[in-house]
Amino acid sequence: MQEQDFLAGQAFLLAMKKRWTTGLYSQLQEKCHLQAAHNGQPLQLADIRTFLEPDPDYQIFAWLERHLQKMKYSGPYGLAPYHRERTEQLSAQLTAEGAAERLELADDFEQPAYYQAVDIHQQPGGVWSEAVSGLIYERGARTTTPMLGQEHRDLHDRFAELVLENVGQLPQRAAILDLGCGFGKSTRPFWELAPEAIITGVDLAAPCLQLAAAEAARAGRQNILFRQADARDTGCAPESQDLVTSTMLLHEMPGTGLRAMLAxxxxxxxxxxxxxHLDFWLLRDAFDRFIFEGHSQRNNEPFMRALFDMDVKAEAEAVGFEAVELTAFAEDSNIDPESWPFWRFPWTVFAMQKPA
Amino acid sequence: MAQTGQDGQTEQHFFKDPVQDRLMAVCMTLANELWVTRSRLMTLETLLAEKQLVSPDELATAGPSTDQQAALDNFADALIAALNDRQASRGAEADILKKFS
Known part of the structure; x- marks a missing residue:
């Protein structure tokens, strides 16, 4: 596959996704509003299923969500074939001088069964099974929020700023742990905003951790370690961390895993x-619920739907946390999380404190 | 590789008739190819004009030669032929077993 064809092929998919995000989504939302007005009461989830599932506009919306993502990863100009053809050449990005000191991979690491049971986000082989998996994931993540485009990283900057502003005064050399850090996209803003902090990122996927460590090494960041570990059993010492964070981790693990991670x-x-933690949870209405239950199915993220059913506040309190708060998060300064006309994730901040 | 999943899983369906799901996939794949081809063509035409090998006016007014037109006509014929619902080889008549028993 030639580079220019890959770029053009992906540009087509992004152009389609943007129109799906705005036009098709808004059309369905408007239909439901009109139907609710006609009925004289808000639609319940069962009403929306009955109303939308036979609707051709919804069927096309759902088909496109599934297949644009499939083509993005596995189509003729997909991320997977593009990267696989270039494995040797691209693997250079996974190494850098000093990366080895920032990386700790486990020998004979066994991936959890739930993690292997589905190829998350429709990335063939998941984000962990081949040398270029982390690079594929990183490239794919650039267009996860198509309306933000190149500003995608700002989402993580905004979250890190929010966290560091709201947790009170951290020690200068605070210990910060980023659970499910992936290729380090969520970790980077913390190391930039808290330059003296001692930061650990843990993740299950070695190819992602290699990319994170290489990027940290190239940036010259000291006091950082990316370790292959399960968020349910991090290997960190008891009472060793000032701050624990995660971004888009909660919806990627089953309820039992989430409870273990909280503990x-x-x-x-x-x-x-x-x-x-930053994840998806606060839904405005039954329409949101319907759309994101569908997304959970269509995007190979089966545990997202289960997360919506969980009382996360009660779960956090059950392990001992207090001051548990769930608040809507605006991923961009122009977005009002209570009112938006296009498809977007229901970003939610889950904040909780261990009693002093 | 991922067309049917690693365990041969069938794809999710969204339309009443699963054939429609497959036809949509063909249409979208062709649209993707068309986008890639048009992108290449635009790049090529821009480079040709920049290097003054061909002017934009020539590109706008040039038409196919006789041979090229014949090739386009053959393409149109092949498309229609594919839609004519006729067998391309002699098939067995419904009474063939009776006829030759």
């Missing part, structure tokens, strides 16, 4: 320490 983060936080 793990509680025990490794210092008294008075905070855990702050």
């Amino acid at each position: 793990e983060s509680f025990q490794l936080l210092k008294p008075g320490g905070w855990a702050v």
Whole structure:
């Protein structure tokens, strides 16, 4: 596959996705509003299923969500074939001088069964099974929020700023743990905003961690370690961390895993320490619920739907956290999380504190 | 590779008739190819004009030669032929077993 054809092929998919995000989504939303007005009451989830599932506009919307993503990864100009053809050449991006000191991979690491059971986001082989998996994931993530375009990283900057502004004064050399750090996109803003902090990123996927460590090494960041570990069993010492964070991790694990992760983060936080997670949870209405239950199915993210059913506040309190708060998060300064006319994730900040 | 999943899983369906799902996939794949081809063509025409090998006016007014037109006509014929619902080889008549028993 020639480079220019790959770029053009992906540009087509992004152009289609943007129109899906705005035009098709808004059309369905408007239909439901009109139907609710006609009925004289808000539509319930079952009403929306009955109303929309036979609707050709919804069927095309759903088909496109599934297949634009499929083509993005596995089509003739997909990320997977593009990267696989160039494995040797691209693998150079996974190494850098000093990367080895920032990376700790486990020998004979066994991936959890739930993690292997589905190729998340429709990335063939998942984000962990081949040398270029982390590079494929990184490239794919650039267009996860198509309306933000090149500003995608700003989402993570905004979250890190919010966290560091709201958890109170951290020690200068605070210990920060980023759970499910992937290729380090969520970790980077913390190392930039808290330059003296001692940061650990853990993830299951070695190819992602290699990319994260290489990027940190190229940036010359000291006091950072990317370790292959399960967020449910991080290997961190009890009461060793001032702050635990994650971004888009909660919806990628089953309920039992989420409970174990909350218990793990509680025990490794210092008294008075905070855990702050960014994920998808606060849904405005039954239409949102319908759309994101569908997304969960169509995008190979089966645990997202289960997360919507969980009382996360109660789960956090059950392991001992207090001051648990769930608040809507604006991924861009121009977005009002209560009112938006296009498809977007229901970003939610989950903040909780270990008693002092 | 991922067309049917690693375990041979069938794709999710969204239309009443799963054939429609497959036809949509063909249309979208062709549209993707058309976008790539048009992108290449635009690049090529821009480079030709920049290097003054061909002027934009020539590109706008040039038409196919006789041979090229014949090739386009053959393409149109092949498309129509594919839609004519006729067998391209002699098939067995419905009574063939009776006839030759």
